[in-house]
Amino acid sequence: MDSLEHLPLVKKYLRDEGTEFTNYYTTTAMCCPSRVSLWSGQFAHNHNVTDESPPHGSYTKFVSQKLDQDWLPTWLQSAGYSNNYIGKFINGVSPSLKQAPKGFDSAHWEPLVAPNIYTFYSPVFATNNGPLEAHEGVYQTDIISDKSIAILDGLAKNKSTPWLFVISPTAPHDEVWMTPNGTVFTPPVPAKRHEGLFKGAKAPRHPSFNPEKNDKPSWIGTLPRLDEKQVEAIDATYRARLQSLQATDELVERVIKRLEEHGQLENTYIVYTTDNGYHLGTHRMFAGKQTAYEEDTNIPFIIRGPGVAKGQKSNAVATHTHFPATVLKLAGLSLPEALDAHSIPVLENKAVYGKDQPTEAFSVEFWSAAFMENTTARFNTNTYKSVRLIGQGYNLLYTVWCTGEKEYYDLVKDPFQVKNVYKETKPSLLNRLDALLNVLRTCKGPTCRDPWSVIHAQKSEEDTNKKDKDHHKSVKSLKDALNKKYDQFYANLPKFSFKDCLQYYLTENEGTTPPHSEL
Template identity: 40%
Template sequence: MQLSTWIPLGVLLRILLAPKAVPTTPKRPGSDESQANLALENFPTSGEPNILFILTDDQDLRLDSLEYMPFLQRHLIKQGTLFQRHFCTTAICCPSRVSLWTGKSAHNTNVTNVSPPYGGYPKFVSQGLNDDWLFPWLQEAGYNTYYTGKLFNAHTVENYNSPFPSGFTGSDFLLDPYTYQYYNSTFQRNKNPPILHDGVYQTDLIAEKAYGFLSDAVNAGKPFFLAVAPTAPHANVKDGVFTEPQPARRHEKLFQNARVPRTDSFNPEKSSGANWVLELPQQNKSNVDYNDHLYRQRLRALQSVDEMIDGLITRLEQRGLLDSTYIIYTADNGYHIGQHRLQPGKTCGYEEDINVPLIVRGPEVPQNKVTDIVTTHTDLAPTIFSLLGLKLHSSFDGAVIPLTQQGLADAALSRHEHANVEFWGIAIPEGIHAGERPTNNTYKALRLVGRSFNLYYSVWCNNKKELYDLSTDPYQMYNLIATGSPNGTYTGNAALHLPGRSVLLPRLDALLLVLKSCVGNACINPWKSLHPTGEVRSLEDALKPQYNAYYTQLPRVEFTSCEIGYIIEAEGPQWAKYERQ
């Protein structure tokens, strides 16, 4: 998806009229620049880069939200590289964030849901990850580390100190059950008790705290990693009810005519998808109108994030740090609004939910560039290690993302073509039309983008299957595996020019079989697990006729039951077990 340079009129007027200083809430002790020396001093020259990491919550790439963020366009996209085929590996908050900060797939962290017993902060701690993740590693490498905003789900006013998250020079975390309340949030700074900020806009508070930590980092005289994690544009959540996000009052009237992009998959006349998605009714006018309202509220909520980007960039520039700082911008997962008749939310494997923003700006990173190479959240920790000159962990399930012109050119020819996607648990429809939460939403999926293929393949926990060729069906409307056919026969569009079922599906199943249980290098080079001598490095290689018999005798991906967490007995065949036979 090539982003256009068109900027909505409301956004253009806002950026032209906005003052350079970002509007924030009044200064509050213990949370902002009032505690730091704001002298415009340069960071000591040490040759070690700084990193600013901005992580939004539920932000879409496919529904054009980036086009409504002019400061992001100006400071990051025009001055950096947009990775338009970047994928989260689990389309929900906590498992995705744990994978991002550890470089490991969810089936290896065993944090597979947003709340106990299968996920959330308590699960993160119980798996021993509190001492084995990015922030302690960075401190061991001599970096000061700072974090403000949302960390994980189920990180609460009750368990914030049992134990404290490790690895931080300074921290100011949002805490449940107030994390998603835009005007009633609770923060917990360093080792201090939580403080409720009733009536103050959450993103502006996070901006204050980020500016303060940036000043702290400058004064400390060491290289730093600063993570800033606003919850926008996540739904507002109170008492378990998900409603539209709340923007700052100064943004409430923006984008009056914006609406969800009317793509082929938006509330289609004929149902699409598989499993429970295929059974969804078409949405009526009031439902569609509400979805458009929710879409506008998401865009409005992102304006404070956009202003914060401008504030952070301005301060880095004032301190002489901008040219020595890598800035990474991404979201934990994507978001759908009406596609495939879905109510607003995430948790599915469709492109809207898994294809998320990734923009990088920094030393030697090409400016105003868009790349098609495949990257995932598990690649981010290894990439940060590479930027800092650290030795990669053998347990990383991701590969370093190239960030130079030459590196990107080489990757276009040689980088792997796959993204592994996995999910456990229930679907979570949001908004006033949410309805019931489907429980059979566990699935394994494969996103494959090569020189001659652009495929999505998934197996649900009830063993329903989907296959889409996105080169001719970019909105995933035509499942090429017939519903109700246990053998998976192709239907419909003969112009797709895909190989026959008996040739293609066994290859996809085998690749997914490896990826759903892989560890380390097997996640990066899964074809080598299937062909140890190295003669096969892509799907195109694997499709050669001499391998037909080999793939036919391999086990298929299948589940024995639908579970809400990672229960190995329900996962069906495992490649590691098969490999040892």
């Protein structure tokens, strides 16, 4: 949505002084499961937090599954780190569930508490496992900024203890109000000093914005074009989003300058990212999220710090699932074998990463109903699994929906996923994508990190010819797999499919169908 272009201080202090990763993704386009993946290093089909509310999501499920027993904060804490947090955490932190999860220092655990997580001028914080703290009439991001500086001052006093500090304002999320008539969404609210900015700004008019033709599967294909009034509302919300982000922009500068005052800026890694993307008018959507399209999954990731190239952009493929491995690698700590992703190559010295292979393929997955804000519309056929493949010369999105529909996009030719070319694509390529999806849908740890070896291990175990075995072991990418000699092998592999459109993850609901006869 081009938000970074309207954040001059993020650009000055982070993007110009660090590296921006343009191929960085969330693998579940909803904030609750996305954040759990960020901290656990697992895809949602492994941590099984798949929604924002109970019984299949929220902080309630996170705690009940004891996911805070073995995750990034506990790994860092066991190595002597002080872990600190302020702002929005996993959805559903409530007055009765305000205790710091394992791994975080209770002295600096101040999450926003429901139902005031998304209210800009009436935020409520949990205070270090103590009483709640309400700030009526004070702008949320400014409170977070003041608290962050105080926490940084405390951390700076103990120069022998390494630390992790997460600062998480809600902006630019909509305000969310719980009323007797249901949940009401209103546009994000800027600080008063930022009201009226960006008067002429409009949501980007990419080719996917309110297109004349709609060839999308499932419920998206039923949507009518946006009318003029809806487009105007989208533009107004877009301006409100940009305005609300300005206080966050100022917070970034304030943190950078305070670290510099304490003499800690040059030995601190600073990351800027978000939990998930957010549609505004793309693909005929008035307001929504939760799809596999770029607007929902491709999110900012910028890092600066010692050994990180300045003013650079990297096309290395990475996801929130890569985050824990990256932090552990930078800290010089060992990586748990159960992590679903490698570390991101954030340092100029690539020798640091050892045997880590570049990521090429990952899954995007979803099991919950889609909705339009401030309407009663709910779409129960939004369950899908996708495979994203990004490599030298190719950028692909392949999705299988619970309805049985499929879609495929070549983003080199069609970067905004306007035309679904599944029916026009050679079966030999689709067979490779089906095979990848079939591995990634249930992968764990090493099988997520190297899905091609899983696919070709099937052949290697059966084949007695050493030469053929070696050929199969050499498949490390789509480019390798596209060798014609593997056409029949892939044609004979089963295809992934859903049995039903469930709004939660059930392994028995996801299986395979017999292979197609064509190559």
